[in-house]
Amino acid sequence: MKWGVVRFPGSLDDGDALYAIAEVMGQDARILWHKDESLGGVECILLPGGFSYGDYLRTGAIARFSPIMKSVAKFAADGGLVIGICNGFQILCEAHLIPGALTRNRSLSFICERMWIRVENASTPFTRATKRGDLLRLPIKHGEGLYVAPEDELRQMEERGQVILRYVDADGRESDAANPNGSMRAIAGVANQRFNVFGLMPHPEHAVEPMLGGVDGLKIFQSIAGSAR
Amino acid sequence: MSERPVSLPGEPKVDLEQARAHGLAPDEYRKIEQIIGRTPTYTELGVFSVMWSEHCSYKSSRRHLRKLPSKSELVVQGPGENAGAIDVGDGWAAVFKIESHNHPSFVEPYQGAATGVGGILRDIFTMGARPVASMNSLKFGSFEHPRTRYLLGGVVGGIGGYGNCVGVPTVAGEVMFDAAYNANILVNAFCLGLVRKGEMMSAKARGPGNPVLYVGSATGRDGIHGASMASAEFDKQSEAKRPAVQVGDPFTEKLLIEACLEAGKTGAIVAIQDMGAAGLTSSSSEMASHGGLGIEIDLDKVPLREARLTPYEILLSESQERMLIVAERGREAELKTVFDKWDLHAVVIGHVTEDKRWRMRWRGQIVADIPIGALADDAPLYDRPAAEPEAQPQTKISITEKPGTAKALRALLDSPNIASKKWVYRQYDSIVQSNTVLGPGSDAAVLRIKNSRRAIALKVDSNPRACALDPYLGAVGTVCEAARNVACAGARPVGITNCLNYGNPERPEVMWQFVRGVEGLRDASIAFGAPVVSGNVSFYNETEGHPIPPTPTIAVLGVMIDVSKHVTQFFKNAGDAIAIVRTATPSLAASEYAAIFGIDGGRLGAIDLAREAALIEGLVEGAEQGLIRSAHDVAEGGLAVALAEACFNPRAILGAEVELGRAGNAAAVDFFGEGASTVVLSIAERDAARVESLFAGRGLEFAVIGRVIADPRLKISGTLDEGIAELQRIYEDAIPRRLRGSD
């Protein structure tokens, strides 16, 4: 699979995503500069974590207007695979490629912590290598990860299976204590109706080497790699 | 051309009074007149006042800092550039330094801490190194002091707010709460970057005629006289000094990191320096003087944030996120292309000259024309009197309360100085750049080097209580502790950076503390073969005549040849033997136990540096041979606390059963004593004999004291039998519960 990792001014985990995909998994991956409109024929686009444009105005609000995002939107409309991690998730919401919005953590603090994440839907291109109910150990590091959407929309998303990942405790159970940022329904990751665009707050690219704390992130990348059209 | 520089209409008259108002002593002012041969212009007066301030000139400390060893075969860059550099193997050099931002953080904690982080980052990437790790050492007043919570929240918020946004992980640190810092908090920020040997940049200007470029943020009024604020004590007017605090923009800093590193690769950069304290003035004068040349700048070309800045303001501004570059003549456009890509200003504002003058022009007039050496090299160099004070601290420790062992252990685990700092480090991104093998919450941080089997280890330490009792032994002990922590992780200490925080050096007793501290640092550095390649001095940490205790903050860099051999502090397997190795016997002097239960007096024991070095060798060798399953340095709270902490394994809580003292007759000092350079090890039973020979064979005290057990309880000598889960709960909730209580 050919991957493109978009780099905005202020992107931080672009290097980490590139390292995970190219070095650890040995796949073909390149950086796509935000000012370019060409996607270079890639098959999956990754919008990485970070503080694009310093999170000015609202997180992701300015990045969504970068020249490359026009091409990303068209790519997604044509069914291409797009994954947005953390700031990437925020950008996808601002660009309306995914419903809802990410707001400030309930605690008002930035949190960097390893979480237990439960897979709610294993039938998507991003989770095919997992099983429903699987627990993934993935780190989060964000100050604005509280996912919100109108109640009606949330209900429909749940019914359609658009809620892909949820925060849970080590036993796989939802609880207030297990929800690090106050996200509605403990939502950690969602997909669009067509299931080709996926946004998640946890960082799979930071869980691909045993020495650095775990390899559960590989399952998400392997799912995508196995979904090449 | 000999145009005479002028003050501008409306500027105050320059005389002794005005000089005094600028913080210059009368003899300093007279020296200035003598050097330039006339009365300085107002702009020149401002410039001298910051360059000759303690913060910029190190006038009270330079003479003593020269005693520090700065050479070894691994040193790639010693003191003299923006940071020091050590060869860490496989073609990589580690560039690192620690710096203080104490005074601004007390006045405006968020921005003070944030700009402290920003400043140290620039010192690293100005050398062409990509910053890969940050650490910090924080000292606040007592937890109960009314201002502490506000300062704690602001400082931690600022470090996280800035550090997280630039993509450099904050991997370790220390936080202390002590009434001694009620009116003078300390914020020391450390940064380390990696650069290929041979690709390091310099700040020495070369090539008369070469253009000088200003890159980064536009200049505003921030921080004017920030350097002189750092050189003065606090008093009731300090609140009104708020406008002098700089405001940082981490997004611009991130762009600057990428742009500078990319620009460095073009080969068009001759020299580069960040604009830190005293902004454009210090960077331009230092770059030229270190190159033995002169510099001329047209201040009209400087990008401004506000329309009407005077030359005085432009030159003294401490606006953040700006760099000064000397470029190869004719290649300015190449550099501009890189900075344009990252949407940063890049403007030619002057050129290097041959005439060894520092000359500033504005609206067609010269407003400053000074011999290049005058600002930095000719700054005053003082040999301030140092005298040991007559009134010594109490030589007896008196414990006023005599708690039982279990109660004492719980109280210590609940003490903010010992308890889990997770509330703090959870707010820091400790994993970005994918190199963090061991992050916060461990003895030393360990970072792997990609495409190499090597790793580096980092630790920052300080011990003001010990230094208050004996500024020499306290400093020696601090270096030993930081080095020992790095060795516990399995890395060999190879270099040191230091931030020396003291009170007013015009007091002989403070100067004595400083000189003894430098001598302690020197002796320990020599003993470990770890030179001091960079550092910082912060004087005037006192309020209304009360200085802080001597606080030399030491950061040690260690290198590991094989990252897979790193060691953590947690017990791993039931059945493993628990052993202690140490260089001396513990004491309650300067201990957390004494601070909580009595009066913190006493005498520090002597330190045998040969034994300290042997301990470090033993730990490194033990780790390299895979013989040590866990190693934890005994610090505040003593052995009992260290044993409990070693049981708090996040993967699986284990227990320990040990004997202390002779025939089960253990005293408080055995459980909670400190200062004996003690390490708690866990070893596979079958390896116990070999590990013993690693240490006993080097003349160190080594004893197996018990075993790791599956039952999650801490059992000591039949005197203590506590559940680990409960102890861990106390340890983890100590700071959160105190913060909740404030709502």
Place this chain on the structure above:
Amino acid sequence: MGILDPQGRAVESSLQSLGFKNVSGVKVGKYILLEVEARTASEARDEAKKMCEALLANPVIEDYRFEVDGE
């Protein structure tokens, strides 16, 4: 929509502990100043509305209103 405003809640709680017991329903928002070149206030108003919809506010989580100064 009943979106959680944790900042508003924190500010409210701080005000109350400072003794302002009669305050409730605190919301924290943003104030943005723009200089718009337009021939009439009505034109400026239209421009402002478009800017709010396109970028300045996120209707999923924010309400907005604006004023035009200086006819």
